[in-house]
Amino acid sequence: MLSSSIALAHMFIVGQPQTFDLTLLITGPPTFTSLAITGDDMAGTSPRTKAELGCTSVQELVITGDDLPERYIYKDSDYGVMDASLPLMNMPIIDIGRLKSSSPTGEEELENLRSALSSWGCFQAINHGIESSFLDKVRDVTKQLLELPMEEKQRYSRAPDDIEGYGNDMVLSDNQTLDWTDRLFLTVNPEDQRKLNYWPQNPEVFRETMHEHATNLRLIAEDLLKAMARSLNLEENCFLNQYGDAAIMQLRFNFYPRCPRPDLVLGLKPHADGSAITIVLQDIEVEGLQFLKDDQWGRVPIMPHALLINVGDQIEIMSNGIFKSPVHRVVTNSKRERISLAIFCSPESGKEVEPVEGLIDDKRPRLYKKVKNYVDTYFQYYQQGKRPIDAVKV
Ligand SMILES: O=C(O)CCC(=O)C(=O)O
Ligand SMILES: [Fe+2]
DSSP, rough: OOOOHHHTTTTTOOSSSSSEEEEGGSSSSSSSTTTTTHHHHHHHHOOOOOOOHOOOOOOHHHHHHHHOOGGGOOSSSEEEEEOOSSOOOOOOEEHHHHTOOOOOHHHHHHHHHHHHHHTTSSEEEESOOOOHHHHHHHHHHHHHHHSSSSSGGGGGOOOOOOSSSESOOOOOOOOOOOSOOOOEEEEEEEEGGGOOSOOOSSSSTTHHHHHHHHHHHHHHHHHHHHHHHTTTTTTTTTHHHHHTEEEEEEEEEEEEEESTTTTEEEEEEEOOOOEEEEEOOOOOOOOOOOEEEEEEEEEOOOOTOOOOEEEEEHHHTTTTTTSOOOOEEEEEOOOOEEEEEEEEOOOOTTOOOOOOGGGOOSSSSSOOOOEEEEGHHHHHHHHTTOOOGGGOOO
């Protein structure tokens, strides 16, 4: 589907140097329409069943007790041991409140942030200013939504040419191994881009709760971008300027049903996020998220009222590779289902993103090209098990 000659043919120039518009790194028009081949197939006269095509929700598979479909099974060892008993990670913890202080403890916390993001790319955020009771409510509403009967959730089903809405892992190629997850994906910011037809009204408080959650997290993301710049002795707005005032925020409600074969199936395949920053509210009882650090997978410990924050590829680009966009995955569980809510914070649509000047010198030459609309095609690379960031390396 992706050919480097086509990618090159579509490369275009906005001033100097060249800007990679990633929406053009695919064949056909820069939308999902051209890629949802299997979706179109489904709507037609194909004799293949929904399950064979991989468009049955995972929850339906579980309910109907179908044998585990081949399409979910990893047959090679590229993904490492799918083991839920790996060691717990000693993940950095960052006190968000302290980052703003100009006192020595504030300076110390900035240094902790710099170190966390350059060696791990992720941390658990505490003292972030959001009430624990509110986070409990967000979790509760998420759980109520994901546990609604299938027919109710299907009212928000993703259209075949859309990325937003409710559905299973998006099927982009015939040989893709599917993730054991169903999800609702929504754009929450800019507000005028919300597709309200996908926004549930049951639970009744869903819309207002998610609006408030996104509003809180937007402020945290902006403060963090400033702190990240200060931690590198840069002018505090240098990342924010690339992020823009109309930054994109997308919510992904992840539902991982119980899986009969956690040794063969992944909840979410290994990936690094295409965002600038991702903020995850993890399941309060069931582990599953794992990060790859120094070539070893490790389990993320549950910290009930912390926010799990990782940087995505776009911060790796802006920081000229100093901050690392970490690879992570989710394993499945045969006894418990798991729920999480990830919010992806990405630069405003059309904004050019590139390594900031102050981080390029003779010792550290520019590592990434200028890019825009990085997020749009992120999923096509992701589904093919490729790292999109490799496409924009100098
Ligand atoms: O379920 C999780 O804890 C993480 C989800 C995640 O990595 C993602 O949605 O990109
Ligand atoms: Fe992720």
